[in-house]
Amino acid sequence: KQEVTQIPAALSVPEGENLVLNCSFTDSAIYNLQWFRQDPGKGLTSLLLIQSSQREQTSGRLNASLDKSSGRSTLYIAASQPGDSATYLCALLDSNYQLIWGAGTKLIIKP
Amino acid sequence: EAGVVQSPRYKIIEKKQPVAFWCNPISGHNTLYWYLQNLGQGPELLIRYENEEAVDDSQLPKDRFSAERLKGVDSTLKIQPAELGDSAVYLCASSGTSKYEQFFGPGTRLTVL
Numbered sequence: 605k606q607e608v609t610q611i612p613a614a615l616s617v618p619e620g621e622n623l624v625l626n627c628s629f630t631d632s633a634i635y636n637l638q639w640f641r642q643d644p645g646k647g648l649t650s651l652l653l654i655q656s657s658q659r660e661q662t663s664g665r666l667n668a669s670l671d672k673s674s675g676r677s678t679l680y681i682a683a684s685q686p687g688d689s690a691t692y693l694c695a696l697l698d699s700n701y702q703l704i705w706g707a708g709t710k711l712i713i714k715p
Numbered sequence: 716e717a718g719v720v721q722s723p724r725y726k727i728i729e730k731k732q733p734v735a736f737w738c739n740p741i742s743g744h745n746t747l748y749w750y751l752q753n754l755g756q757g758p759e760l761l762i763r764y765e766n767e768e769a770v771d772d773s774q775l776p777k778d779r780f781s782a783e784r785l786k787g788v789d790s791t792l793k794i795q796p797a798e799l800g801d802s803a804v805y806l807c808a809s810s811g812t813s814k815y816e817q818f819f820g821p822g823t824r825l826t827v828l
Contacts, residue, residue, distance in 0.1 A: 608757075635815055647806065647821035648758075655815075693757055701814045702771075705757025 606631040606698050610706035618714050619686055625679040625709045627694035632672040635697040639668050639679045642691045642708070651692075652679070684713045717741070719820035721807050727826045733795035736823045739788070740809030747784060748817060749792050750806040758806055764790065794825075802827045 607630045617623050627637070636655050640648045652661045652668040654677070660669040667680040677694055693708040720739040728734050740747050745766050750758035761780065763771040766787035775782065779798070784790040794801055804824050808817040 613755075638816070640819075645804075645824060647804075648819040650816075650819075653816060695757065697815065702760065703758075703817060705759075707756050 606634075606696070606704045608694060608696060608704050608706040610692075610694060610709050612709060613707065614710040614712070616712040616714060617684060619684060621684050622680065622682050623684055623711075625681070625692050625694075625711070627677040627679070627706055629675045629677075629696055629704070631698070632675060633699045634672070635699070635701070637668075637670055637677050637694060637696045638703075639666075639677075640693045640695065642693060644690075648693070681711075686713045686715050689713045719807055719809055719818055721805075721820035721823055723823055724821060725824050725826075727828065728797055729828050730799055731796040733793065734797050734825060735791055735793045736805050736807075736825075738790045738792070738807030738820060740790075740807070741811075741818055744809035744811050744818070745787070746810045746814060747790050748808040748810075749782060749790070750808065752804040752806055752822070754803075761792070797825075797827045799827050801825060 609628045634656050638653045639651045641651050642648050654661045654670040665682040670677045689712050691708040691710045695703045695705045722737050747764040749761040751761055752758040762775045762782050764784045767784050782792045804822045806822045807820045810817045
């Protein structure tokens with residue numbers, strides 16, 4: 605059974621720092637992996653989607669990588685800003701077209 | 716292109732009362748999903764529709780939860796009667812023919828008192 609783990613559950617860093625969020629999974633048979641952002645009490649905003657054949661995707665200050673062989677994905681945020689404070693969730697689309705979710709990492713950027 | 720629409724955005728009810736949530740997917744998307752998200756956790760799939768057919772409702776607590784998508788477009792999720800533990804965010808998503816990406820609505824935050 606596919607399991608998705610995000611460590612740490614919470615992270616607090618000073619503004620301006622670069623940071624990495626981690627996502628690990630147990631089964632490499634996936635179609636894609638997606639990173640989402642969720643603000644308190646809000647819905648999900650898709651940030652980046654990496655196809656299983658891809659190694660990384662970039663959007664602005666965000667870069668997501670995927671290593672299926674090791675069962676890992678990372679979300680790199682450059683030059684963090686207070687507005688980046690949110691919960692970040694990773695989800696992968698398994699071979700049954702089901703999204704399997706991590707529990708998220710709550711990120712706080714201190715001004 | 717309009718995104719997934721959900722209403723209401725917030726709902727507060729007393730336990731044992733009924734409640735209903737509505738979702739309108741992106742135009743042309745045949746697949747519709749309802750998820751439940753508890754605080755501090757990732758979403759959990761409740762039910763998946765292909766057009767008007769519920770193809771995966773294995774995680775739907777059928778004693779109190781029901782859903783319908785009568786014309787294969789918009790959908791309603793109902794809880795009757797609501798319990799304290801039902802307090803959560805209820806998310807709706809839709810996907811097109813490829814099913815490779817799901818698009819999420821803003822969610823409905825339910826509080827049961």
